[in-house]
Amino acid sequence: METKTVAHHLAEKQREISISQFFERNRHLLGFDNKKKALMTTIKEAVDNSLDACEEARILPEVIIEVIDMGNDRFRVVVEDNGPGIVKKQIPPIFARLLYGSKFFKLAQSRGQQGIGISAAVLYAQLTTGKPAKITSKIGPKYPAQYYELHIDTEKNSPDIQKEEEVEWSKEHGTKIEIELEGSYQAGFQSIDQYLKQTAIVNPHVTIIYTNPKAEQLIFARATDQLPPRPVEIKPHPYGVEIGVLIRMLGNTECRTLQSFLCEEFSRVGPGTAKEICANGSLLTSLKPGDMSREAAEKLVEGIKKTKIIAPPTDCISPIGEELLEKGIRKEVNAEFYCATTRPPEVYRGNPFIVEAGLAYGGSLSAEEPVQLFRFANRVPLLYQQGACAVTKSVISNAWKNYGLQQSKGALPAGPMALFVHISSVWVPFTSESKEAIAHYPEIIKEVKLALQEIGRKLSIYVHKKFRIRELSERANLFEKYIPEVADSLAVLSGEKKEKILEGLQKMISKPKIQEELQIVPPGEEQQLKLSEVREDEE
Ligand SMILES: Nc1ncnc2c1ncn2[C@@H]1O[C@H](COP(=O)(O)OP(=O)(O)O)[C@@H](O)[C@H]1O
Ligand SMILES: [Mg+2]
Numbered sequence: 001m002e003t004k005t006v007a008h009h010l011a012e013k014q015r016e017i018s019i020s021q022f023f024e025r026n027r028h029l030l031g032f033d034n035k036k037k038a039l040m041t042t043i044k045e046a047v048d049n050s051l052d053a054c055e056e057a058r059i060l061p062e063v064i065i066e067v068i069d070m071g072n073d074r075f076r077v078v079v080e081d082n083g084p085g086i087v088k089k090q091i092p093p094i095f096a097r098l099l100y101g102s103k104f105f106k107l108a109q110s111r112g113q114q115g116i117g118i119s120a121a122v123l124y125a126q127l128t129t130g131k132p133a134k135i136t137s138k139i140g141p142k143y144p145a146q147y148y149e150l151h152i153d154t155e156k157n158s159p160d161i162q163k164e165e166e167v168e169w170s171k172e173h174g175t176k177i178e179i180e181l182e183g184s185y186q187a188g189f190q191s192i193d194q195y196l197k198q199t200a201i202v203n204p205h206v207t208i209i210y211t212n213p214k215a216e217q218l219i220f221a222r223a224t225d226q227l228p229p230r231p232v233e234i235k236p237h238p239y240g241v242e243i244g245v246l247i248r249m250l251g252n253t254e255c256r257t258l259q260s261f262l263c264e265e266f267s268r269v270g271p272g273t274a275k276e277i278c279a280n281g282s283l284l285t286s287l288k289p290g291d292m293s294r295e296a297a298e299k300l301v302e303g304i305k306k307t308k309i310i311a312p313p314t315d316c317i318s319p320i321g322e323e324l325l326e327k328g329i330r331k332e333v334n335a336e337f338y339c340a341t342t343r344p345p346e347v348y349r350g351n352p353f354i355v356e357a358g359l360a361y362g363g364s365l366s367a368e369e370p371v372q373l374f375r376f377a378n379r380v381p382l383l384y385q386q387g388a389c390a391v392t393k394s395v396i397s398n399a400w401k402n403y404g405l406q407q408s409k410g411a412l413p414a415g416p417m418a419l420f421v422h423i424s425s426v427w428v429p430f431t432s433e434s435k436e437a438i439a440h441y442p443e444i445i446k447e448v449k450l451a452l453q454e455i456g457r458k459l460s461i462y463v464h465k466k467f468r469i470r471e472l473s474e475r476a477n478l479f480e481k482y483i484p485e486v487a488d489s490l491a492v493l494s495g496e497k498k499e500k501i502l503e504g505l506q507k508m509i510s511k512p513k514i515q516e517e518l519q520i521v522p523p524g525e526e527q528q529l530k531l532s533e534v535r536e537d538e539e
Pocket of ligand 2: 045048049111112113116117118
């Protein structure tokens with residue numbers, strides 16, 4: 001018999017690790033690194049799913065959330081939506097199998113993308129309390145509601161059904177999940193309350209009814225009955241497609257020629273553009289995709305790079321829009337000036353994305369502290385890892401002094417301002433599966449910067465104007481002080497009645513122009529400058 005080598009001994013221990021086992025050990029990668037965050041992430045995953053499902057079904061979302069303190073750092077989380085519900089057979093894998101979902105292969109904007117959100121919460125709950133997840137779902141008035149109690153068999157990464165039955169549920173359709181987990185609840189910064197408030201800002205069409213562990217009910221009512229337009233699924237854009245992906249696509253396609261492959265599998269490529277790509281890559285349009293070598297694929301990448309191709313269609317992304325973003329900010333932040341901007345679409349690695357930014361300035365915002373930065377991706381607030389996020393990098397690298405704010409090198413600007421940056425994309429490049437920070441793609445950093453500059457310019461017009469108005473009114477005040485004396489002297493010199501002179505002088509300082517300008521900033525009221533007005537008289 002052969003003697004066993006070290007490699008043989010190692011071979012006995014080498015085996016596959018299931019995804020559930022991997023995340024059992026690495027829960028921090030999914031946003032479950034501590035009790036507070038775990039509770040937050042669980043709610044976030046459930047709410048994200050409810051909103052995605054409602055929007056896909058074109059239903060105005062109403063989400064009811066309840067967090068119950070069970071004592072001993074245990075909480076029961078109940079999230080109920082009025083969405084389309086889930087087909088019976090799909091309930092177990094959705095909640096008790098990691099990497100199972102409907103959004104991964106689809107190039108259209110959604111909150112979830114990897115199919116690992118809610119099952120991760122179920123896994124964490126199981127680890128920390130041993131309790132099964134309880135799911136109720138109903139897909140229409142004519143269907144019975146299905147109820148499940150589920151565990152995850154981590155070795156197999158598959159559902160372990162504890163209980164399965166039909167139940168009565170008065171709702172016409174929707175899904176309700178109940179999860180019991182170890183957690184900790186805190187109000188304030190990075191809290192569930194904050195997350196829901198910010199969700200309400202960027203989702204003005206959503207109603208959220210939230211009961212917190214203190215049994216206080218908070219209602220975030222929708223501000224519009226208009227659902228965001230349904231994002232259309234798209235094909236990848238040729239720009240930024242990587243060689244490995246291209247080789248796989250060439251192997252899988254049913255197209256017979258390179259030209260038809262380019263036209264069929266990518267967005268924004270018609271026969272003309274396809275011919276140009278081939279010419280630029282020194283390739284024949286008639287090549288059979290399946291026969292193309294790695295070298296030929298590399299030439300194709302070069303050809304794509306050299307060809308001017310129009311930007312991808314934008315109906316795959318649904319930005320909030322300048323008007324609604326500003327409305328959302330106004331609703332939740334008390335300030336004196338608001339503005340927002342939506343940038344035209346751009347592309348990183350073939351994925352279209354749109355950056356939007358808004359700001360609130362002055363009013364109740366503190367002037368001494370760094371500005372408050374709120375980051376969002378596909379309408380989801382990002383509460384953690386601010387320092388690691390591409391958005392933060394852009395904000396820091398912007399020259400805020402140009403817009404009348406203080407800023408020390410390498411830091412966020414300081415001043416009475418709250419900044420909102422939203423990125424929507426068919427695929428948001430997060431730095432990790434916990435979806436907290438956006439990766440540093442130069443294209444994204446640049447777009448954020450351009451958006452910030454746009455709102456920065458609007459802000460500087462306002463700040464400048466405000467300064468001028470203050471100057472004017474100070475001058476007027478000073479003059480006003482001397483009016484009685486001046487009127488006395490003029491009365492002596494001219495022989496006119498003092499009262500008449502007084503009246504004339506008063507009129508002079510309150511002449512319509514100054515008055516008009518002064519009216520723009522009475523403290524307290526609706527006091528934003530109308531930008532169009534400012535521009536006109538600035539010219
Ligand atoms: N409340 C819900 N209503 C309808 N479908 C849901 C709901 N929650 C989850 N789903 C379905 O389950 C899938 C898996 O959800 P999840 O694990 O969070 O992954 P992801 O959201 O990244 O796709 C979703 O893609 C969706 O199809
Ligand atoms: Mg999800």
